[in-house]
Amino acid sequence: MTDLFADDLPPASAPDEPREDAPLADRLRPRTLADVIGQEHLTGPEGAIGRMVAAGRLSSMILWGPPGTGKTSTARLLAAAVGMRFAAVSAVFSGVADLKKAFAEAAAAAKAGQRTLLFVDEIHRFNRAQQDGFLPFVESGTVTLVGATTENPSFALNAALLSRAQVLILHRLDSEALGTLLDKAEALEGPLPLDANAREALIASADGDGRFLLNQAETLYAAQIPEPLDPAALGQFLQRRVAVYDKDRDGHYNLISALHKAVRGSDPQAALYYLARLLTAGEEPLYLLRRLVRMASEDIGLADPQALQQCLAAKQAYEFLGSPEGEGAIVQACLYLATAPKSNAAYMAQKAAWKSAKETGSLSPPANILNAPTKLMKDIGYGKDYSYDHDAPDGFSGDDYWPEGMAPQTYYDPVERGFEREVKKRIEWWDRKRKERHGRS
Structure with missing residues (x-):
C-alpha cells in the first residue's frame, strides 16, 4: 500500500x-x-x-x-x-x-x-x-x-x-418545509409563474421530496411561462411525482401495516385511504384480499362470522370481474371489516391451544371417547361408558374430553361484542350444566 x-x-x-x-x-x-x-x-x-x-x-x-x-x-x-x-x-x-x-x-x-x-x-x-x-x-x-x-x-x-x-x-418534508424551499428558490430566481392554489398543488406533488420540488420549480422557470398557471394548467404542464412505494421494501410493509391497524381500529375512512394508496401504487389485488381474509380471522372472528364470507366473496368477485371493476368488491370487504365488531378471541385461542399442544406432547385422549372398531380395542376399554350427547338431557352430556392427567383448559374467551356475545352465553350455559351434572366446570 x-x-x-x-x-x-x-x-x-x-x-x-x-x-x-x-x-x-x-x-x-x-x-x-x-x-x-x-x-x-x-x-x-x-x-x-x-x-x-x-x-x-x-x-x-x-x-x-x-x-x-x-x-x-x-x-x-x-x-x-x-x-x-x-x-x-x-x-x-x-x-x-x-x-x-x-x-x-x-x-x-x-x-x-x-x-x-x-x-x-x-x-x-x-x-x-x-x-x-x-x-x-x-x-x-x-x-x-x-x-x-x-x-x-x-x-x-x-x-x-x-x-x-x-x-x-430524517423526516419526510412537510408542506411548511417545502414552502420554505420554494421561498428560497423565489428569492434567488424570482416569482414562480403560479397562482396561490397552483403553488400549493406543486408542493403537494413533491410528496415530501425537496429535491424533486426544486427540480419542478426549475422546469417552470426554464419554460418562461408568461401568465400564472392554475392547478389544472400546472397538472397538464408537469407530470405529478409517483408516491414512494416499492412492493418488496419498507413502503409496502408500512402501508399494509397501516391498513391492518385502521381496520382493527374500526376507522373505515382511514382504512379506505390506505387501501387506495396500495391499489393506486400497483399492489397486487389478490395479495390485499389475502390480507383482508387474515384480518377477518384475526381481528373479527366470531364477533361477526360474515366477515370471512365477505372477504371470500370479494375474492370470487374480483377474479370474475378483474380490474378495475372488481376492485369495488375489495373496497366493500375492507369497509365491512372496518365497521364490524372486533374480537381477537379466536386468534388468541389458537395461540394458546398451539402452545398447549406443543407442551403436552402425546397425551392420549380419554378411552371412553375413542372409537373401537376391533374386539381388542373394546376389550381394553375403548369407547366404554361413552355418553352420546343426543341421548342426554338438552342434547348435552357434559362429558370430560380432556386427556387423563391434564386439567381442562380455557383457550377461547368470547368478548361481549357482536355475535360472540351469543357464543359467550352458550359457553356459560354449558359450563353451568357440567358443574350441575359432574361437579366441575
Whole structure:
C-alpha cells in the first residue's frame, strides 16, 4: 500500500460554492447545519446531531429517510462543522477497490492528525460481506461512518454494523418545509409563474421530496411561462411525482401495516385511504384480499362470522370481474371489516391451544371417547361408558374430553361484542350444566 502524506489529502472545509449554471437544487444546498430545512429535531441544539456538533465529536451514524430530505447535505455539513476531512463513496457506483482506497486514505490522514468522515450513500446496497468490511475501520476509529439509506436499517443492514452506529431518522418534508424551499428558490430566481392554489398543488406533488420540488420549480422557470398557471394548467404542464412505494421494501410493509391497524381500529375512512394508496401504487389485488381474509380471522372472528364470507366473496368477485371493476368488491370487504365488531378471541385461542399442544406432547385422549372398531380395542376399554350427547338431557352430556392427567383448559374467551356475545352465553350455559351434572366446570 502506498503511503499518503498530509499534503496529498484535501483539507477539511466548507462545501464548495456551486457553479452559476448548476441545477437549482445544488445552488440552494444548505451552507450550514442551521440551513437544513425540516430536520430541526436532529440539527437543533437539543437534537442528536446538534449535541454532537456542540461537543465537537461525532459518532458513526446511519441517516435513514425518504429521498430528498437532506441526507447528503447533512453529512457534508457535519464534517465541516467539526473540522473533519470528508470522503464519500456510493454503494451504487463503488466496489471493493474504491473502499480500500478510501480506507487507505483515511488511515494516512489519521497519521497526520486529520479525522475522516466517510459518507456512504445508499449503504443498504452493499451486501452483507461488504458491510462487514467497514467494521474494523469503524472500531479502530480510522473513519467515522455516516451511511445514508432510504430502507429500514433493521432489514437492510448487518446487526454488527448497526450496533456500532446510531440510527437517526430524517423526516419526510412537510408542506411548511417545502414552502420554505420554494421561498428560497423565489428569492434567488424570482416569482414562480403560479397562482396561490397552483403553488400549493406543486408542493403537494413533491410528496415530501425537496429535491424533486426544486427540480419542478426549475422546469417552470426554464419554460418562461408568461401568465400564472392554475392547478389544472400546472397538472397538464408537469407530470405529478409517483408516491414512494416499492412492493418488496419498507413502503409496502408500512402501508399494509397501516391498513391492518385502521381496520382493527374500526376507522373505515382511514382504512379506505390506505387501501387506495396500495391499489393506486400497483399492489397486487389478490395479495390485499389475502390480507383482508387474515384480518377477518384475526381481528373479527366470531364477533361477526360474515366477515370471512365477505372477504371470500370479494375474492370470487374480483377474479370474475378483474380490474378495475372488481376492485369495488375489495373496497366493500375492507369497509365491512372496518365497521364490524372486533374480537381477537379466536386468534388468541389458537395461540394458546398451539402452545398447549406443543407442551403436552402425546397425551392420549380419554378411552371412553375413542372409537373401537376391533374386539381388542373394546376389550381394553375403548369407547366404554361413552355418553352420546343426543341421548342426554338438552342434547348435552357434559362429558370430560380432556386427556387423563391434564386439567381442562380455557383457550377461547368470547368478548361481549357482536355475535360472540351469543357464543359467550352458550359457553356459560354449558359450563353451568357440567358443574350441575359432574361437579366441575
